[in-house]
Amino acid sequence: MSALLEVEDLRVRFRTIGSLRARIRGVEDPFIDAVCGVSFSIREGETLGLVGESGSGKSTIARALIGLNPVADGSIRFDGREIAGLGERQYGALRREMSMMWQDPVGSLSPRLTVRSLVTEPFRIHGVKGRDLDEEASRLLTMVGLGPDFASRFPHQLSGGQARRVGVARALALDPKLVIADEPTAGLDVSVQAEVLNLLGDLQRRLGVAILVITHNLNVVRHITDRMAIMYLGRFVEQGPTEDVFFHPRHPYTEALLSANPEPDPDAAKERIEISGEVPSLLDRPKGCEFHTRCLYAQDDCRRVAPGVTRESETHRYTCHHPLSE
Amino acid sequence: MPQAEPLLTVSDLSLDFGTPRGRLHALRNVHFAVPKGRIVGIVGESGCGKSTLAHSLMRLVPGNADIVAGTIDFEGENILELGERRLRELRGQRISMVFQDPMTALNPVTTIGRQMYEIQYRSKRSSAEKRTAAIEMLERVGIPDAASRLDAYPHHFSGGMRQRLCIAMALLTRPALLVADEPTTALDATLEVQIINMLKDLQSDLGCSVVFVSHHLGTVAELCDDVVVMYAGEVVEKGPVREIFHRPSHPYTQALFECDPGRIKEKTRELPTIPGELPDLRNVPGGCIFKARCPKAFGRCEREHPEPYVAEGEDHVARCFLLDEEEVAA
Ligand SMILES: Nc1ncnc2c1ncn2[C@@H]1O[C@H](COP(=O)(O)OP(=O)(O)O)[C@@H](O)[C@H]1O
Ligand SMILES: Nc1ncnc2c1ncn2[C@@H]1O[C@H](COP(=O)(O)OP(=O)(O)O)[C@@H](O)[C@H]1O
Ligand code: SF4
Ligand code: SF4
Ligand SMILES: [Mg+2]
Ligand SMILES: [Mg+2]
Numbered sequence: 001m002s003a004l005l006e007v008e009d010l011r012v013r014f015r016t017i018g019s020l021r022a023r024i025r026g027v028e029d030p031f032i033d034a035v036c037g038v039s040f041s042i043r044e045g046e047t048l049g050l051v052g053e054s055g056s057g058k059s060t061i062a063r064a065l066i067g068l069n070p071v072a073d074g075s076i077r078f079d080g081r082e083i084a085g086l087g088e089r090q091y092g093a094l095r096r097e098m099s100m101m102w103q104d105p106v107g108s109l110s111p112r113l114t115v116r117s118l119v120t121e122p123f124r125i126h127g128v129k130g131r132d133l134d135e136e137a138s139r140l141l142t143m144v145g146l147g148p149d150f151a152s153r154f155p156h157q158l159s160g161g162q163a164r165r166v167g168v169a170r171a172l173a174l175d176p177k178l179v180i181a182d183e184p185t186a187g188l189d190v191s192v193q194a195e196v197l198n199l200l201g202d203l204q205r206r207l208g209v210a211i212l213v214i215t216h217n218l219n220v221v222r223h224i225t226d227r228m229a230i231m232y233l234g235r236f237v238e239q240g241p242t243e244d245v246f247f248h249p250r251h252p253y254t255e256a257l258l259s260a261n262p263e264p265d266p267d268a269a270k271e272r273i274e275i276s277g278e279v280p281s282l283l284d285r286p287k288g289c290e291f292h293t294r295c296l297y298a299q300d301d302c303r304r305v306a307p308g309v310t311r312e313s314e315t316h317r318y319t320c321h322h323p324l325s326e
Numbered sequence: 327m328p329q330a331e332p333l334l335t336v337s338d339l340s341l342d343f344g345t346p347r348g349r350l351h352a353l354r355n356v357h358f359a360v361p362k363g364r365i366v367g368i369v370g371e372s373g374c375g376k377s378t379l380a381h382s383l384m385r386l387v388p389g390n391a392d393i394v395a396g397t398i399d400f401e402g403e404n405i406l407e408l409g410e411r412r413l414r415e416l417r418g419q420r421i422s423m424v425f426q427d428p429m430t431a432l433n434p435v436t437t438i439g440r441q442m443y444e445i446q447y448r449s450k451r452s453s454a455e456k457r458t459a460a461i462e463m464l465e466r467v468g469i470p471d472a473a474s475r476l477d478a479y480p481h482h483f484s485g486g487m488r489q490r491l492c493i494a495m496a497l498l499t500r501p502a503l504l505v506a507d508e509p510t511t512a513l514d515a516t517l518e519v520q521i522i523n524m525l526k527d528l529q530s531d532l533g534c535s536v537v538f539v540s541h542h543l544g545t546v547a548e549l550c551d552d553v554v555v556m557y558a559g560e561v562v563e564k565g566p567v568r569e570i571f572h573r574p575s576h577p578y579t580q581a582l583f584e585c586d587p588g589r590i591k592e593k594t595r596e597l598p599t600i601p602g603e604l605p606d607l608r609n610v611p612g613g614c615i616f617k618a619r620c621p622k623a624f625g626r627c628e629r630e631h632p633e634p635y636v637a638e639g640e641d642h643v644a645r646c647f648l649l650d651e652e653e654v655a656a
Binding site: 053054159160189190191192193194195201216218219220243256260261263264266267273274275276279 | 484486487514515518523541547567571572581583585586588590593594599600603
C-alpha cells in the first residue's frame, strides 16, 4: 500500500515576541521551533499514534497538516501531492479528505445548535449540495452508535462519551481518507475512554480510514494504533510499531514515559523510573542530546554531540547514543 | 494487621445540593475512617462525589450545600458542629488541603515568601525562624534555589512547581491530615511520578495522614494504604489497598478495574466498558445504586438497598448482596 501522508523534515516556527521588544531585551533569536525536523508517513487505513507531554509539539503538527500553522521548512505530501504552503482556498477542499477531530468537539461548538446541525455542518461548510441532511444525520449518528433519535438533542443533553461520538460523526461526515484526532479521550473516565477507543478502532476497520491519534496518554495508543512516535521538544525521539516500542523501547525518554504509566497493582513493586527536572524551554534548547538534562543514562558525549537517527529495523528508529538494551 | 487508631472518622454523612431542578443527593450515608499515619485513597469516576467528600472533611462546602446528617470526628471534635472560629483554627493548622488547580490556593499578587510567613501566623517563632522554616519546606518539596525564590510570585513558576509550592504551604504547619483532591491530574505523567514520590517521602517523614482523591488507579495502587471506592455518592467498597486491587468484591470496582487499559496486557480489539450512565442523583433510584449497570444484578437488588457486607479478608467491606451470607448459602 502506498503512503497516504508523507511528512519530511517538517519544521514549524513561531515568533515569541515582537522584533522591537526582542531588540530591547537583547534576545537574538525570538523564534521557537515548535516542530523541528519531523518525518513520518501514514499509509491508507493505518493508525499512527503521536505521543508526548504537553508542549512537545503534537497539536502544532496537526495544525500544520491541515494548513492552520505555517510550514517553515520541509514537505507534506498528501495523496501524492505536495500540500505544504498551499493557499487557504486549496486547503478548504483538502479538509474534506483530511478531517480534524478537536479535543472537545462539542464543547467548542455553539450550545444552541442541535446534534443534527452539528454533524451535518461539514456539508454546509464545504458546500456539498443535493444531500438530504436529515438522512445524513441519521446515517452518521447510527454509524457512531447513537441512533437517529439523538439528532434533536442539544449539547448540554449529552454525556461526555456521547459528545465524543458526535465529534467522531462530524469528522467522518464527508468520508475523509484521514482523520486527525487531537486528544480524543482527554478528560474522560476510563470506562468512557474505552468506549471511544473501541468506536475509533471499529470505524477504522470498517471504513478503512487512516487515523492520526494525538495524545499524552500511552494507554490510548496501546490498543488502537499500528505504529507510534514519541515526541520531545518538537522532535521525534523514537518511532516504530506500537508493540515494539512498548516491549522494546530504546530511547530513555520512552522508557520513562512507559514507567510513568504503571499497571494498577500494589505489588507490581518495580519502582517507577523517575526522571528529574522539567521540560526545558524551546528558547533555550540543551546542547548535544536535548534530553540529557533529564536522562538517567547521560554520558559526556551526550552533552556535546546530538545523536543521529539509528534505524533498528525498517520501521523502528530512535535518536540516542546509548540506547537501552533488549 | 491491627487497624491503627483513627485520626478522622466520617460516620453516616449525607449531603444535598440545592439546585433549580431539585435537591441533588450528592453524598449518602458515607462512612470511612482515616487511621493515623496512613494514606487513604478515594477513587471513582467523575461525578461520584469525591471532591464533595474531600471538601466536606474541612467543611469547605459551597453555599448551596446542606449537610443533612452525619458526624466527622477529628481528634475528638465533630467538625460539623464546630464554631467558625475553631474551624478556622483547624483549617491550615491541623488539616490542610491541596487542590487540582494550584492557583485555587495561591495568591497571585503576593510573593511566595510572604504567603509562607502568613501561614505561620500562629507560630511564636521569630521571623528569621519562619523564613528558615519556609526555605526548608520549599527544599523538601523540590524547589531549586529555594532561598532565592521567596521573592518570586506564583506566575514565575511552572504548573508542576506551583503544585509543589501548594504542597509546601499545606505541610508547613505540620498538619495531622492532608487532603489532596486530584493534585496530579493536570500534570504530565513524568511530573506526576515526581510529585507522588515526593509526597510519599514527605508523608513518611512527617507521619501525617493523607486523604488522596484520584481517578487514576495506577497512582492509588502505588501510593495508598487503604482505598475507598465511591459510586454515585455512596461508598460501595473499602479496604486495604491489596485487598481492593487483588480481590475487588463489588461489581462496580471489578468493572472499573477491568476497563483500565493499564491493566490489559494483551493488545485487544474490544476494551471492556461500563455500559449505561450514572443515575440521576436528584431522584435516587431504590434498591442497589449500581443495579442498572450491574451484570450480576438479581431480584433482591431491585427491592433492597445493600448494607456494607464483610468481604474476604480483614477490614474489607462492599455494599453488595452477593457477599451476604444468605445469598452465599442459597
Ligand atoms: N500560535 C503559536 N504561537 C506561538 N507559540 C505557539 C503557538 N502554537 C503553539 N505554540 C508553542 O509551541 C509549543 C508546542 O505546542 P503544542 O503543539 O500545542 O504542544 P502539544 O499539543 O504537544 O501540547 C508550545 O511551546 C506552545 O507554546
Ligand atoms: N455546588 C454544586 N451544586 C450542585 N451540584 C453539585 C455541586 N458540586 C457538585 N455537584 C454535583 O455533585 C455530584 C458530585 O460531584 P463531585 O463531588 O464534584 O464529584 P467528583 O469529584 O467525584 O467528580 C455531581 O453530580 C455534581 O454535579
Ligand atoms: S543520547 Fe545520551 S542523554 Fe540522550 S537519551 Fe541517549 S543516553 Fe540519554
Ligand atoms: S447488590 Fe446486586 S446490583 Fe448491586 S452490585 Fe451487588 S449484585 Fe450488583
Ligand atoms: Mg495539544
Ligand atoms: Mg472532583
